[in-house]
Amino acid sequence: MAHFAELNENNVVMRVIVLSNQDILDSNGNESEEVGINICKELFGQNTIWKQTSYNNNFRCRYAGIGMIYNEEYDVFVPPSPYSSWVLNTEYYNWDPPIIEPTLTDEQRIDGYYHEWNETEQTWDLKQRTI
Numbered sequence: 001m002a003h004f005a006e007l008n009e010n011n012v013v014m015r016v017i018v019l020s021n022q023d024i025l026d027s028n029g030n031e032s033e034e035v036g037i038n039i040c041k042e043l044f045g046q047n048t049i050w051k052q053t054s055y056n057n058n059f060r061c062r063y064a065g066i067g068m069i070y071n072e073e074y075d076v077f078v079p080p081s082p083y084s085s086w087v088l089n090t091e092y093y094n095w096d097p098p099i100i101e102p103t104l105t106d107e108q109r110i111d112g113y114y115h116e117w118n119e120t121e122q123t124w125d126l127k128q129r130t131i
Helices: 033-044 106-110
Strands: 002-007 013-019 049-053 069-071 076-078 087-089 094-096 113-118 123-128
Touching: 002 033, 013 033, 033 049
Parallel strands: none
Antiparallel strands: 002 013, 002 049, 069 076, 087 094, 113 123
16 A cells, blocks of 8 residues: 655645555556655645655655654654754654753652653753652
């Protein structure tokens, strides 16, 4: 099965559809993203924007999900940035905080502590889970 993500004008994934691999073969019998995109446009309108995505993460880094963003520069799908200060890591295409999260001690972990990013203060705040 071939999967295609519809993007809005800001490259945000709006939906993902499935086409048969047989339906996206070119004249040489090879799977073609272009053929698939043309089918998507026939089905959903010529003004729609589509990119193929890989369910097995074989290309474009990861399978596209609703709300993810297609990054044209790197030709990958990335999750939305959790905070405006976080930076895209171009090795794994995830978002990194401006300050590395501190390591919890074993005792803190056992006691249910965790770190939560504080965007206003640009710090990691130590919090404890409540039951």
